[in-house]
Amino acid sequence: xxxxxFLNSPTREYIIIAVVTVTLGSAWIIPQLNPxxxxxxxxxAIPTVVDGVKALLGHKITIETFNSAAxxxxxxxGETTSAAVIVLMxxxxxxxxxxxxxxxxxxxxxxMKLKPQTAKTEVNGIVSESPIIAIKVGDILVVExxxxxxxxxxxxxGKAYIDESSVTGESKPVYKTVSSRVVSxxxxxxxxxxxxxxxxxxxxxxxxxxxxxxxxxxxxxxSEKLADKFSGIFLPVLLIIGAVTYLVTRNASMTAALFLxxxxxDMAVAIPLTMTIALGRAARxxxxxxxxxxxxxxxxxxxxxxDKTGTLTYGAFTVxxxxxxxxxxxxxxxxxxxxxxxxxxxxAGKALFSEANKFVSQVPDAESVDVYGGSGLVVRFENREIxxxxxxxLLEQGLDLGIQxxxxxxTLAEDGSKSRVLVVVDKKFYGTVDIADVPRIEAKxxxxxxxxxxxxxxxxxxxxxxxxxxxxxxxxxIDEYESSMRPEEKxxxxxxxxxxxxxxxxxxxxxxxxxxxxxxxxxxxxxxxTPVAVETADIxxxxxxLNRIPEMMLLGRQTFSVIRWDIILWVLSNAVxxxxxFTGIVxxxxxxTYNFLTDFLPIANSIRLYKKR
Numbered sequence: 001x002x003x004x005x006f007l008n009s010p011t012r013e014y015i016i017i018a019v020v021t022v023t024l025g026s027a028w029i030i031p032q033l034n035p036x037x038x039x040x041x042x043x044x045a046i047p048t049v050v051d052g053v054k055a056l057l058g059h060k061i062t063i064e065t066f067n068s069a070a071x072x073x074x075x076x077x078g079e080t081t082s083a084a085v086i087v088l089m090x091x092x093x094x095x096x097x098x099x100x101x102x103x104x105x106x107x108x109x110x111x112m113k114l115k116p117q118t119a120k121t122e123v124n125g126i127v128s129e130s131p132i133i134a135i136k137v138g139d140i141l142v143v144e145x146x147x148x149x150x151x152x153x154x155x156x157x158g159k160a161y162i163d164e165s166s167v168t169g170e171s172k173p174v175y176k177t178v179s180s181r182v183v184s185x186x187x188x189x190x191x192x193x194x195x196x197x198x199x200x201x202x203x204x205x206x207x208x209x210x211x212x213x214x215x216x217x218x219x220x221x222x223s224e225k226l227a228d229k230f231s232g233i234f235l236p237v238l239l240i241i242g243a244v245t246y247l248v249t250r251n252a253s254m255t256a257a258l259f260l261x262x263x264x265x266d267m268a269v270a271i272p273l274t275m276t277i278a279l280g281r282a283a284r285x286x287x288x289x290x291x292x293x294x295x296x297x298x299x300x301x302x303x304x305x306x307d308k309t310g311t312l313t314y315g316a317f318t319v320x321x322x323x324x325x326x327x328x329x330x331x332x333x334x335x336x337x338x339x340x341x342x343x344x345x346x347x348a349g350k351a352l353f354s355e356a357n358k359f360v361s362q363v364p365d366a367e368s369v370d371v372y373g374g375s376g377l378v379v380r381f382e383n384r385e386i387x388x389x390x391x392x393x394l395l396e397q398g399l400d401l402g403i404q405x406x407x408x409x410x411t412l413a414e415d416g417s418k419s420r421v422l423v424v425v426d427k428k429f430y431g432t433v434d435i436a437d438v439p440r441i442e443a444k445x446x447x448x449x450x451x452x453x454x455x456x457x458x459x460x461x462x463x464x465x466x467x468x469x470x471x472x473x474x475x476x477x478i479d480e481y482e483s484s485m486r487p488e489e490k491x492x493x494x495x496x497x498x499x500x501x502x503x504x505x506x507x508x509x510x511x512x513x514x515x516x517x518x519x520x521x522x523x524x525x526x527x528x529x530t531p532v533a534v535e536t537a538d539i540x541x542x543x544x545x546l547n548r549i550p551e552m553m554l555l556g557r558q559t560f561s562v563i564r565w566d567i568i569l570w571v572l573s574n575a576v577x578x579x580x581x582f583t584g585i586v587x588x589x590x591x592x593t594y595n596f597l598t599d600f601l602p603i604a605n606s607i608r609l610y611k612k613r
Contacts, residue, residue, distance in 0.1 A: 013095045016044055017088060024084045038080045044087045045071045061232040063268050069235065070263035074592070077256035082592030086263055089599055114185035115206050119150035122194065133201070141195040143188045152199035155180045160191035179316070179354060205542070208534055230267060230567060238262050241578075254581055257591035261577035266599035270566045274606040278559040281609070286543035287552060292559075294538040297521045299556030302501030304447075304455050304549075305494060305515075308462035308472065309347060310508045311525055311546075313437040317351035317419075324431040334359035336425050337433070339366050340379040340386045349377075351435050352388075352421065387424040392465065394422060405429045419468055442546050444476045449550040459497060461490055461507075461515075490515045506549065508533055523549065562609050566602035573598040 027033040052068025074083035120142040161173035185206035275292040338356035341349040376389020423430040460481040469483035505519035516522030524537035580586040
């Protein structure tokens with residue numbers, strides 16, 4: 001185990017770099033040491049050559065294939081110094097990759113340090129301390145000033161300023177009060193709050209973040225092979241140039257010099273370095289990108305599809321207006337609503353229960369609760385039947401309220417910005433509650449930004465009625481919308497947009513997961529997002545801020561602009577080098593020196609991404 005760890009550690013590469021550098025310098029001064037330099041270079045080069053040969057046998061051309069060709073030509077043409085310089089650069093590239101992996105492991109360890117080992121729980125008014133692993137969904141957690149929140153949940157008592165910088169990267173504390181969501185690992189900077197646990201253990205935000213960072217690093221090593229793509233294009237071209245050069249000149253030394261000038265050891269460092277910087281910048285902005293391929297994809301999107309509730313809106317409904325039948329008392333009306341929605345996890349249900357609590361202090365449990373037509377409830381309590389849902393849903397389910405009641409409902413003032421919920425008890429119409437989900441303050445500006453950045457079409461998916469969807473889409477400047485959607489319809493509706501180019505899907509719920517997986521880029525709103533949505537998505541926005549979408553589009557463009565310039569610099573330096581070789585000014589030894597000196601051009605260019613904003 002220790003042997004394997006050593007082979008995959010930067011220590012091994014540092015030893016190689018030190019040994020090769022010392023031997024190379026010594027052989028430069030004392031030529032008699034060249035056989036030792038040759039032996040060391042061959043031993044160090046073996047893994048690269050083996051990887052290159054394996055790739056060729058698998059009918060692939062990778063960066064290892066490119067560099068193997070240069071190494072073999074240098075060794076067989078007697079250019080030991082050139083081969084030594086190449087293995088030095090490749091060892092530097094390996095150090096960079098290992099350090100990136102180590103940094104990811106450290107980031108995970110630092111995140112897990114933010115998670116408290118114990119939590120204070122309250123049961124029947126008694127507060128006790130218990131291990132963090134004992135917390136269950138529904139537990140009441142007591143978090144005092146200066147303590148970290150042990151699990152994701154909702155504040156049910158108190159108010160406080162919460163430092164969420166460990167999760168979102170934003171240093172400014174956020175004010176939280178009753179009904180506000182809080183996440184594990186964040187710090188209570190003032191006051192005492194009580195939190196109802198919603199996501200615990202592996203489902204908590206802090207553990208999801210740790211898992212996502214590890215997954216992003218694994219994806220990087222598996223799929224972030226832009227250097228291989230580069231090699232697949234340029235190595236065949238170089239082979240043709242080399243073959244033609246040898247056939248025309250019969251000059252093996254000149255042919256070897258061409259390959260030494262064009263060795264891609266610098267690209268083996270520059271391209272992974274660019275990706276490492278880009279993914280690190282995203283993480284510091286509270287965005288986890290599960291591999292560089294998604295940065296490439298997001299910069300090319302033509303259609304942006306967004307779920308409404310919790311994505312375009314805050315997912316926190318508020319009661320706007322209430323109508324209660326004259327024959328029904330206010331207390332009885334709200335008691336029925338409270339009983340029906342007591343344990344609701346739906347944002348609309350929570351809003352109704354919160355409003356009902358203003359009128360009803362003691363809320364008994366219902367005997368049974370059934371979902372009614374996908375967007376309503378049928379609740380039984382003391383031989384009474386309580387039905388809550390939209391009018392259209394109740395009609396679809398065959399509930400007959402009579403012509404007179406129907407006409408009354410239709411005549412009640414209503415506008416498209418609100419959803420109307422009917423309350424029916426024992427088939428008797430009790431009244432209506434109008435609720436609204438407020439659009440995010442940044443939503444309209446973000447949609448304008450992405451249109452300016454080349455997104456041709458913005459689309460909203462929602463289960464709301466046509467008039468509600470139309471009102472929100474019009475207010476936010478959305479091009480198209482799909483209304484009255486059932487959860488299972490999202491994937492089918494998404495398919496038609498995939499025909500028009502790259503599509504990004506933004507969502508946060510369980511029913512968004514299939515569409516997130518099918519889209520070219522799946523983006524999950526992480527703080528409110530369900531675990532399945534976060535796991536399925538390619539990009540996770542932990543800040544709960546839509547502004548990160550255009551930011552990541554810009555980062556993708558900046559990243560691939562830097563990579564494009566890496567390649568341009570490599571091509572230009574090679575063009576100059578080829579000219580020097582063809583004119584006879586540079587032979588194999590000087591070709592290797594020229595390659596070494598120009599290696600730093602694309603690497604220096606990649607470092608520019610640190611400063612781009």
